[in-house]
Each structure stands twice: as structure tokens, then as C-alpha cells.
Amino acid sequence: MAKETGIISWKKLNLGIAITEPGNASQLKTGDWRSMKPITDREKCTKCGQCYIYCPDMVYSKDAEGYFVQNYYYCKGCGICAKECPVDAITMVQEVD
């Protein structure tokens, strides 16, 4: 239903707006709610994974080098990762565009 491309005619909605495709929240773009964006400074990052643990939207995942990287498709810019980072490696910067 409310996918990124979820602009849909009222005639095409399911009865009662039911969701008939389980697990489709993964397609819901919450990244465009963001006004502040978390940026990780790899010089400071200790790869501890606190950002991954605290993120309420499963934005972080581990890359090949062991760093935790953001998927901005989902990141709402809440800033919890920056607040919780024990070495202040994450800063919130203003979104542009």
C-alpha cells in the first residue's frame, strides 16, 4: 500500500485498506522524513556497534571492514545514534536539497 511509489487511485485500494502483502514495511521510505542526517567519522569510530543496537529503524548494517553504515532510505534523522555513540564519532548535519 503506502510504498515509496504508493500514490494510488482510491479505486485500487484493498477493501478496508488491508495490506495483503506481508512485510511490505521494508518498502516504506521513511528517509524523506529526515531533516538532520547522521555522518560517521571513521577516524573516531571503534566499530562498537552501539549505533546498530540503538537505531529504532534498522538503518545500520556492518560492512566488509566492520564499520556500521547507514541506509538513508530508512533513516528518519532521529539522532539516537549520535547521542549514544560513546566516542562521539557520529554528528548530525543539516540535510541539503
Added chain:
Amino acid sequence: MSKRIGVEVSIAAAEAVGLCDVDVIAAYPITPQTHIVEHLSEMVAEGHLDAEFIPVESEHSAMSCCIGSSAAGARTFTSTSSQGYALMSEICFIASSMRLPIVMAVANRALSAPISIWNDHADLMYSRDSGWIQTIGENGQEVVDLLIHAFKVAEDHRVMLPVTVNLDGFTLSHVIEPIMLPDKAEVAAYLPRYKAPLRLDPKNPVSFGPVGMPDVYTEARKAQDEALKAAKPVIIEAWKEFGDKFGRYYKPVETYKAEDAETIIITMGSISETAATAIDHLREQGKKVGLVRIRLWRPFPGTELVEAIKGAKNIAVLDRVCSFNGGEISGPVCLEVKSLLFDRGMNPKVMNFIAGLGGRDVTVQNFEEMVEKASNGAAPTPYEIINVRE
């Protein structure tokens, strides 16, 4: 074979729900609805009705249970009144938006304060915009028939909306009338087993009632609005089929001596029988007066109502609720009538009487006075509360 018995209307209503072979009843007792659910619980306890009776802790829970049960594909019934209806109202809006064909009998009662267990239409008007199909019975037979019809309409895949059948508390719910109860097999032939187009099923998982972001909420509302509009022909069709099967025909708006009437009074519910007696008396005096009764309240039968009142010069509308609007506009039923006439460029004199609040009797003489006043175009606008002591 149908059988005609003398029975309390509440008991007959419960029997009608039993004849519909309902699967789940979730209800909380409240006066004056109590006898309906008491009798249903007896029917289940004594093995006369193979259904699940869920005695919940509140009306809010009753409607929540009904939503779960209906979403699972079960034929579902509940009943309430007044304060209970108000407590339930949050969930009522959800039931209609989720397009669940729940049927509810509402024994209409005034809203507090002061506490009143007696009849008026405060609860009916309070729930007006809840998205449910709403019908109003005049007598016990009609309540029985409307309940059977309600399941037929609600569960029609072209409709899929919940339905309330309204009956006036005490003045209808607690009276004993001769009522024809149809045979179970006849009802089954009219009302086949419910097949949900979409239901909660672990094998085919679906989510009911998700969040609707601003990019979809308007479309969701439009779809629901269209569903209620599209329900009217199905409601009429189901009444036709009911009439063909059971011999009792119903329509959205009923008229009584209205064809050539210069003055018409519009009413709803059981009080209309008193109004009809007043019309008889005035007709005997040679006065050209008539009665129009609204049976289908939502979807509002605009076309049918205009057809019924188009010849009248004076129209009196009876409201059974004080709607606290500041006094510069009329009561709720009258507002709908005026809106309807205005949109069609019709301009009869429309007067609004508010009467029968919290169980106050409205007598034949009261009706005669209202209709006489309306005939003379003498009623104050936007409304007049009658029978009030200064």
C-alpha cells in the same frame, strides 16, 4: 413455516439474530438494550444457538471483539444503547473503515447528564457520521425484519459495511407485540453463509487497520464514501428480495396520506405511529396533511425523501435530540432536509420541532398542534422545543 407470536420486541430481536445463525455475539448489558443480549446469552447457554457469546467488560471491548471476530470471517452481532454506544464509538468508526459487516441493534436512549435511561435519539445522532449503514424500525415486526435484512446487506460483497438497526428504547424495545418470526430455513435461503472476501487467516496473512499516511488517507476516505453511496441500491434490492420471500416490503422512506398533502411532518422511529393517528384526526377535519417517515438514515435517502415531500408547501421536521448548535440553525434531521431542498432549488417552509427528549411523551395532541402550527407556517425558526415548562 413462519409463526405469529405475542412477544416482547427485544426478545423477538434476539430471536431474529438467532434465526440469522450468528457465529459470535460480544456484548455488554445496558438499559434498555439488556433483554436483547440477555436472551441471546440464554439461547447460547441452553444450546438453542450454536454461537460464541463473549461477555466483555465494556462496550469498547464489545466492538473490539466484534472487529476481531468479523475480521476472522464470523457473522458477528452486538447491541448497545446511549452511554454504551458512546463508549463504543471510537471502535465503531474503525469497524466501518475496515469494512467489517458487523450488525448491531441499538435500543435508542438519551445521553447523560442528567442520567436518563429513557428514549430519545441522542445516541443515534451522536453516531451519525460513523460510516455505518443505519436503519430505524417503527414496530417490532420491522425490527425483526430489519435485522435479517441488515446481515444480508452488510455481508454483500458490493457493500461490506456494518449496519445498525435502531429501535426506540422502552417505547419499542420493551413492548409486547404480535410478531411473525420466519422459519430458520426460510431465513437461511434468504441469507446464505457469510463468505468474507478478505479475512484473518494464518495461511494467507493480511494486515487489517494499518496506518494511512497523508498520501493515502484521502483515497481511503473516498473509497469508504463511495462504498456507502453504492450501498443504497443494494439495500433497496435486499428489501425487494425480502418482500418477495416473506411478504413484507420495505423502502427507504415511508409515506402516510402524504400524496396530496400541503403540510407534511417528517419523523423517525416508533413515535411515527402516534404521528399517524394525529394525521388521521386532522384528515377527518378535512385538513390536507401527511406523514413521511425516514427508515433509512444512512446512506441518507435524498432522492426518495424529495419524491415524498416535493408537493408540500409546509414541512415540519421532528428532531428527538437537542443538538446544542447555538440556536441559529436547526436540529440534525431538519438540517439534512433543508440541505437536500436547498441543493434542489426547492423552497417550501420548513419548520423544526424538538420533542420527546429523555422519555418525555409526545402525544397525539402534541402532533396535532405541531402539524397545525406548520400548516399555518407559524412555528418559530430555526427550531422550537415543545412540551417544555417555562
